Amino acid sequence: MRLAPAITTLALVLSLAPVSGQQPPPPAAPPAxxxxxxxxxxxEGGRRIALAVPAATAPASDIVQxxxxxxxxxxxxxxxxxxxxxxxxDPSLHPKGFRPPTTREExxxxxxxxxxxxxxxxxxxxxxxxxxxxxxxxxRTLRPILAKTYSAGGASIRRVAHVIANDIVRQFTGKPGxxxxxxxxxxxxxxxxNKELYIMDYDGENQRRITFHRSLSIAPDWxxxxxxxxxxxxxxxxxxxxxxxxxxxxxxxxxxxxxxxxAPSFSxxxxxxxxxxxxxxxxxxxxxxxxxxxxxxxxxxxxIDSSPRFSPNGREIAFTSNRQGSPxxxxxxxxxxxxxxxxxxxxxxxxxAFSPDxxxxxxxxxNEGDFQICILDLTTGRTVQISSGPxxxxxxxxxxxxxxxxxxxxxxxxxxxxxxxxxxxxxxVLTSSGNNGYPVWQRTTE
Amino acid sequence: MMKPFRSxxxxxxxxxxxxxxxxxxxxxxxxxxxxxxxxxTPVPVPVPTEAPIAAxxxxxxxxxxxxxxxxxxxxxxxxxxxFDYDQYDIRADQRxxxxxxxxWLRKWPTVKLQVEGHxxxxxxxxxxxxxxxxxxxxxxxxxxxxxxxxxxxxxxxYGEERPFVEGQDESAWSxxxxxxxxxxxx
Numbered sequence: 001m002r003l004a005p006a007i008t009t010l011a012l013v014l015s016l017a018p019v020s021g022q023q024p025p026p027p028a029a030p031p032a033x034x035x036x037x038x039x040x041x042x043x044e045g046g047r048r049i050a051l052a053v054p055a056a057t058a059p060a061s062d063i064v065q066x067x068x069x070x071x072x073x074x075x076x077x078x079x080x081x082x083x084x085x086x087x088x089x090d091p092s093l094h095p096k097g098f099r100p101p102t103t104r105e106e107x108x109x110x111x112x113x114x115x116x117x118x119x120x121x122x123x124x125x126x127x128x129x130x131x132x133x134x135x136x137x138x139x140r141t142l143r144p145i146l147a148k149t150y151s152a153g154g155a156s157i158r159r160v161a162h163v164i165a166n167d168i169v170r171q172f173t174g175k176p177g178x179x180x181x182x183x184x185x186x187x188x189x190x191x192x193x194n195k196e197l198y199i200m201d202y203d204g205e206n207q208r209r210i211t212f213h214r215s216l217s218i219a220p221d222w223x224x225x226x227x228x229x230x231x232x233x234x235x236x237x238x239x240x241x242x243x244x245x246x247x248x249x250x251x252x253x254x255x256x257x258x259x260x261x262x263a264p265s266f267s268x269x270x271x272x273x274x275x276x277x278x279x280x281x282x283x284x285x286x287x288x289x290x291x292x293x294x295x296x297x298x299x300x301x302x303x304i305d306s307s308p309r310f311s312p313n314g315r316e317i318a319f320t321s322n323r324q325g326s327p328x329x330x331x332x333x334x335x336x337x338x339x340x341x342x343x344x345x346x347x348x349x350x351x352x353a354f355s356p357d358x359x360x361x362x363x364x365x366x367n368e369g370d371f372q373i374c375i376l377d378l379t380t381g382r383t384v385q386i387s388s389g390p391x392x393x394x395x396x397x398x399x400x401x402x403x404x405x406x407x408x409x410x411x412x413x414x415x416x417x418x419x420x421x422x423x424x425x426x427x428x429v430l431t432s433s434g435n436n437g438y439p440v441w442q443r444t445t446e
Numbered sequence: 447m448m449k450p451f452r453s454x455x456x457x458x459x460x461x462x463x464x465x466x467x468x469x470x471x472x473x474x475x476x477x478x479x480x481x482x483x484x485x486x487t488p489v490p491v492p493v494p495t496e497a498p499i500a501a502x503x504x505x506x507x508x509x510x511x512x513x514x515x516x517x518x519x520x521x522x523x524x525x526x527x528x529f530d531y532d533q534y535d536i537r538a539d540q541r542x543x544x545x546x547x548x549x550w551l552r553k554w555p556t557v558k559l560q561v562e563g564h565x566x567x568x569x570x571x572x573x574x575x576x577x578x579x580x581x582x583x584x585x586x587x588x589x590x591x592x593x594x595x596x597x598x599x600x601x602x603x604y605g606e607e608r609p610f611v612e613g614q615d616e617s618a619w620s621x622x623x624x625x626x627x628x629x630x631x632x
Contacts, residue, residue, distance in 0.1 A: 193608065216607055219572065232575075237560075238602060260603060262575040276576050281583020281601065283576035306576035320573050322532075327573045350570035364570050371570060394570055410567075413612065437571070 048087040049172060052115035052139075053077050054094050056132070058123040068123050068130065068157050075158045076121070078203055079165035079179045082426035084403050085172055089115040100137055100144075107139050115139060119168060123157075130157060134164050136171065146171050158205060166445075178202050178399035181442045183406055184210075184229055185417055186218045189434025197231060199246075202399065202406075202419070202441070204430030211251070217242075219263050219438050223270040224312075226444040230254075230264040230273050230290075241275055243290060255292035265309045265317075274298075274308035274317050285319050287334070298336035309352045318342065318352040318361060329363055342376060345383060349374075353396050353405075356443065362396035362405055373407050375422060386424040397441045406430070408437040511554065511632055523550050524559065524627035527585055528620060532569060534580035536588045544585075547627065548592035558631040561585045563603040564610070566619035571605060578603030585625035600630070 055073040058064050081088045093113035098106040100120050110118050118137040123130065130152035135144040146167060152160050162179035169177035181202045186195045190209065197217045200207040211217045216234035223229070230243040238259040244251045258277025265274045267287070272294075277286040279297075285308045288295040299305040303323035310317055311331075318331050329343045329352045343349035348366040355362070358378075365374035365385065370392040376383045387393040391411035398405055399419075404426070406419040415435040420427040430439075512518045524547045527540040536544060551557060563582030565574040582601035590596045611621040 195607070216604075218607065219575075234604075237600070259601065260576065260579045262603075262605075263572045276572075278576070278579045278583070278603075281580060281587065283579050304573065304576045304580060307570075307572040320570075322573075327532075327570070348570065348573075350573045392567075395572075412614075 049085055050089055050114055050116045051080055051086045051168075052089040052094060052110055052113055052118045053080055054091065054099070054118075054120070056121040056123045057099055059125075064123070064125075072121070072123060072132070072157045072161050075161035075203070075205075076119075076165055079162060079177065080119070080168060082404075082421070082428065083165075083169060083177055084421050084423070084425070085169060089113045100135065101139070101142060104142075107142050111139050117145075119164075121164070129153065130160070132157075132160050132164070134167075136168060158201075162201075175401060176445045178401050178404060178441075178445065181400055181445060183397070183417070183430070183439045183441050184220045184222055185408075185431070185436055185440070186220065186231075186438040187431070187434050187436045189436070197229065198436075200430065202404075203428070204417075207431070207433075210246075213251075220440050221265050221273070222440050222442055223266045224268045224443045225270060226442050228266070228270060228290075230266060232262045232264065241273060241288075243273075252290075254288060254290060256286070256288055256295060258286060258295075263307050267310050268312060268314040274310055274319075276306040276308065276319075285317065285332075285336075287317075298332060298334070299339075300336070307350055307352065309354060311354050312356060312358040318354065320350045320352070329361070342378070343383075344381075346374075351395050353398060355398050356400055356402045362398060362407075364394045364396065364407075373405060375405075386420060386422060388424070395438050397439050399441050400443050400445045406439040406441055408439060511557075513632075515629060515632070518632065519629050524629070526627065527625045529581055529623040529625070531566070531619075531623065532577065534577065534584045536584060544588050545592065548589055548594055551589065551594050551598070554632075556632060557629055558598045558600075560600045560602055560628045560630050561589075562608075562626040562628060563601065563605075564608060564622055564624050564626060565606045566622040567606045567609065567614075568619060569606065575603055575605035575607075578605045581623075581625050 053076060056069050058069050077088060080086050090113065095109035095113065098109055100118065101107040101110055116139060118139055120135050120137060122133045132150045132152065134148055136146040137144050148167060150160050150163060165179045166176035179202065182199050183202060184197060184199050187198050188195045190196060191214065194214055195216050195218055196209055196213065197211040197220055198207055198209050213233055213235040218232050220229050220231040228243055228245050230241060233240055233242040239261050241254040241256065241261050241264050242251050243254065256277060258279055260276055260278035260283055262276045267273065272287050272289050274285060274287045276283050282302060283304050283306055284297050285299045285305050286295060286297050298317065301321065301323045303321055305319055305321045307320040308317050316331055316333050318329055320327050320329055326347045327350050328341055329349045330339055330341050332339045342361060343363065346365045346367040349363055351364045353362045361376045361378060363374055364371045366372065371394050372385045373387040373393045373396045374383050374385050386405065391409050394408050396405050396407040404419050404421055406417055408415055409418045415437050416429055417431045417436045417439045418427060418429050512521065525543045527536060527543055530537060561582045563578030565578050569577065582603055586599045586601050589599055609622045610624065611618040
């Protein structure tokens with residue numbers, strides 16, 4: 001049994017809806033309604049939910065094991081294991097069998113492994129299709145609180161795992177996790193001095209190139225609806241702001257009269273971008289329509305102004321300036337008025353990134369030594385540093401559910417994209433080929 | 447794992463003052479690297495008092511430039527200028543270099559050029575892209591102050607995207623903070 005060839009087009013359409021006609025393997029009890037458990041998180045007082053996620057059961061076969069069971073389990077356990085809502089029970093403590101547990105004794109054997117819930121999955125094939133059944137069991141009641149069957153269709157087994165992981169998170173939090181989201185970034189892997197844009201899944205899988213300028217393509221931003229990417233391109237002089245729709249071949253240069261033209265940021269409505277443009281050697285923050293219409297200069301300072309980011313409500317722009325000495329992050333409204341300094345500590349702050357709810361700002365911070373990733377709570381003014389250790393950390397970007405941050409980490413001569421929870425937990429290295437930077441997380445969850 | 451901020455670190459600043467502080471036009475006030483920017487205007491310091499207007503007379507008889515631009519650029523007639531950390535004014539110790547460049551450009555008045563602004567990797571990517579723009583333009587403005595027609599000089603910033611020297615010490619970094627000249631037309 002083989003899966004369909006890997007899907008390479010960006011505009012892939014998937015048939016991943018739960019198969020309503022499919023019955024899960026005889027459940028121990030009738031599926032209960034999801035609402036039964038939706039209060040668990042608050043009841044637990046913020047503690048992580050203990051999940052057992054054993055490898056899926058499947059027909060014994062080497063090819064099924066290597067092509068389906070292993071990648072499925074790695075993906076599912078990777079998703080849920082790095083989610084801030086869960087802690088995975090140690091697989092070496094899982095009981096043998098009892099899938100699902102049907103007696104109190106069997107349930108207690110799972111509880112003894114440290115789990116409150118069991119995510120039991122089965123993989124089987126039907127013709128050329130792959131069917132995955134999943135049920136989430138409350139080990140205290142032995143009742144499933146979620147039971148669904150998924151048809152892989154032409155999609156990869158990894159994608160099925162992400163869909164299931166999203167369903168599990170949604171079950172407890174009401175919102176999906178970041179498991180089906182993607183990250184756009186810049187990489188030099190295909191040419192010594194060039195950088196092209198790439199896209200990858202949130203966990204670093206499915207990396208694929210999306211620009212072919214044979215030049216520098218850097219500092220991308222992703223429109224809020226997930227359709228467009230804008231970036232700084234050096235394919236012509238002066239460097240320009242280019243954008244394209246994912247899945248469409250056209251690359252459009254925004255006509256502007258400025259030079260520099262760096263660090264574009266989409267407005268939430270996707271109609272304009274803020275960017276750093278230079279007139280006679282003075283970098284200022286501009287906003288311009290995607291078609292070049294209504295260019296407006298928002299700053300007026302002889303100092304450096306750079307790195308603009310629209311706030312998620314579209315009414316303000318954060319940017320970096322050295323107008324009062326060292327580079328620090330400021331906030332202004334869309335008229336360029338009401339300028340106020342946001343970062344009050346450290347000797348260098350840059351690359352602001354608003355959390356999806358607009359309440360926090362991640363940025364590259366430095367006091368001494370290397371850059372780290374800091375998060376400033378815009379309500380309390382409190383700053384926490386989420387990275388540590390050797391290496392320079394830059395260009396943070398939030399996952400659309402606000403639980404994780406991706407950034408670039410330079411250690412020695414190697415720069416790679418990493419991600420972690422906003423408390424620094426669940427650290428993962430996402431890239432390894434060449435040098436990779438400027439990650440920007442898709443803003444839609446699915 | 448969260449490190450609290452410590453008070454302003456002076457390590458980098460101290461290193462810089464040792465290596466580069468010898469001949470700045472005004473004595474660096476305090477060790478903190480950002481102290482200068484209280485007056486952020488990049489004033490290109492056009493003080494070509496002893497500009498060597500003397501003798502561009504180099505027997506115009508035989509001398510020619512290589513026809514090929516790549517060959518011409520390899521000759522290195524125009525010398526790069528170097529900058530202090532997070533600074534974009536032409537250093538006092540770079541003025542002779544700039545005077546030499548201006549002299550050569552006066553001698554070859556049809557030559558056009560692009561000034562590339564480059565930064566070391568210690569700053570942040572996005573700010574450095576703007577800093578490189580400041581450096582390229584400060585370099586151009588200085589040439590203009592020495593009498594070079596502004597229309598001959600374009601600028602571009604590469605930020606820290608195209609370092610000249612690999613390495614993570616001041617000797618590499620100081621090489622990467624530069625204005626680099628590329629002749630674009632003869």
